[in-house]
Amino acid sequence: MEALETVSTRALSELGKGARARVIKIAAKGELRRRLLDMGVVPGTEVAIAGVAPLGDPIEVKVKGYHLSLRKKEAAAILVEHLK
Template identity: 60%
Template sequence: MESVNTKALSGLQTGEQGQVVRITAKGPVRRRILEMGITPGTEIRVTGTAPLGDPLKVSVKGYHLSLRKKEAACIFVEVV
């Protein structure tokens, strides 16, 4: 059973953070996400968005990444 505070990373606003609970992506996209260090249990924070909302800027494990909204929609977090 998932918490009511669980939502897709793409649904978080700038400044919000959460703990990764599930990654639904498949194939190469899933592998790329995992290789970037975004794994279940990892804390992740949305630090900004591009002017048109895509990509998202996130901070994970002390470094900054940019993720497409489509990729971020496959990453579910429990909002902290």
């Protein structure tokens, strides 16, 4: 039998500046979920943390060639797989 590969998921808000990740799931509901999907934050997309404000909110994320600012609460609803 083959060993199953486990994917360690964490919230996008937990990553630091310079970290890269792949979106696994959008846990948000309703309007926020639709907004994130419309902006290109979809499962399978690679994202990178471009910057974090001095107090930790907002977070600047590079997605599909553009920069997107997200509140920490919004980023917490995006589950990702941390890439090395």
